Amino acid sequence: MILSDSRILEEIAAGNIVIEPYDRKYLGSNSYDVHLGKHLAIYNDNVLDARKHNQISHYEIPEEGLVIQPGTLYLGVTEEYTETHAHVPFLEGKSSTGRLGIDIHATAGKGDVGFCNTWTLEISCVHPVRIYAGMPIGQLIYFPVDGEVINKYNRKTDAKYNTRTIKPVESMMWKNEF
DSSP states (O other), rough: OOOOOHHHHHHHHHHHHEEEEGGGGOOOOOOOOEBBBBEEEEEESSOOTTTTTOEEEEEETTOOOOEEOOOEEEEEEEOOOESSSSEEEEEEHHHHTTTTTTEOSSOOOOOTTTTTOOOEEEEEESOOEEEEOOOEEEEEEEEOSSOOOSSOGOOOOTOOOOOOOOSOOOOGGGGSOO
16 A cells, blocks of 8 residues: 555654655645756766776756756756655656656665665656756655564665765665675
């Protein structure tokens, strides 16, 4: 089941869901809209290596927007910092974003119980499109968890994305053993 707007409000009041900044007008019937932050990043190399720390360059989206191009992976970030202490958060694109040909994540739409950070977005597009900082980019939905969570993400010693940031974070696949 997905939490309804009234349940999301209850969980915010209880401190189980934190959204900063929060504005009631972005709460839908069963989701909360998140917005594109001003920071983007692009990988420096054309060929990425899963066993190496692939470096990125950071950019700011100018006031007049930025045209993103097909064939390039852009790492974006949500304006909103979130914490989810008792539910599984899912980040999905908004239908209006999808209808512009923009995907906001390649595979990482599910968060973990205990995730506390901004969301790095894996942005791609099917044709050139101008994007703007502050535009609605996605929506968070929350699923209840059945059973006690023993290993919350924010308490894991090997969690790779726990450092609070306002900028997108590159892949940390290289920290895995394989």
